[in-house]
Amino acid sequence: MRLIEIDDVRDAAQVIEGEVVRTPLLRADESLWLKPENLQPTGAFKLRGATYALSRLSAQARRAGVVTHSSGNHAYALAHAAARYGTPMVAVMPEVTTAVKREAVRARGAQIVLVPAAERESRTAALAAARGLTVVPPYDHPDVIAGQGTVGLEIVADLPDVDVVLVPVGGGGLSAGVATAVAALRPSAKVIGVEPALAADAAESLRTGTLCEWPVAQRARTSAEGLRGSLSALTLAHLRARLDRIVTVTEDEIAAAVPWLAARGRVVAEPSGAVATAAYLHHRSALPPGRTVAVVSGGNVDPAAFAAALRGGEIRDGAQRD
Incomplete structure (x- = not known):
């Protein structure tokens, strides 16, 4: 199994330049910087991998159309990129996906197919076979991983002496890409x-x-x-080779990180986007010391749920729990 390398990430960076936002590093306290991927046009880092993967398809494949399965952010990103290319797109989404994410995907011209969460991948494969569509998965693809790795490329460019990078893990595309870039450019960093x-x-x-x-x-x-997805064999291989380790955070810790990010970083984060910061806030003693970057992977959160979080409630599937 071939792992992507730093040259793949660099190629992705050249291709997506001008198509995605080169997000800054925001200093949040004496040793923490935030990488606010919520500032992307689609509100999450997924635009990087989706744009690069779509660019790598043949013109014929782009004309025929693409399909993906996603809880929201990848579908939104691929719909955005597909609209730029004039590529038809179908998004297979779990029935429980929040309305704000469904509407964002639909607004980009994609067709949405809602299914039980356990049927996402099987329905995607069936649609691809029936309609001649190319599957662009949310993480299980080297081009997607390379595109997400540009986050790590930018982190090291902006903070060359970074010591620790905290990155959310779901399906593993972002963490695999970031770990690849940071390991190549700043080997001493964790x-x-x-x-x-x-x-x-x-x-x-x-x-x-x-x-x-x-x-x-x-x-x-x-x-x-x-972050409800599972690793693939490809992303696991990357993480085993290049990730230092994984820490876990509780739901209360995630919920507390959302308003902290708003107050200290002026950053709107969905729960998935807040987990890296939650690790810094609540598990700092277990982390290596030094200059730390937390990747805020996205900010596509229902406004009412976000308001509830700021009032001290929780965000859970777009609904308030006080």
């Missing part, structure tokens, strides 16, 4: 994945050395819906 404790199958996979996939219903318990 790249640490952060995962919700209620969906910690990646932590188990790294601990056991084998791919562990928790039941969909079990992973669905976390408020961080963007």
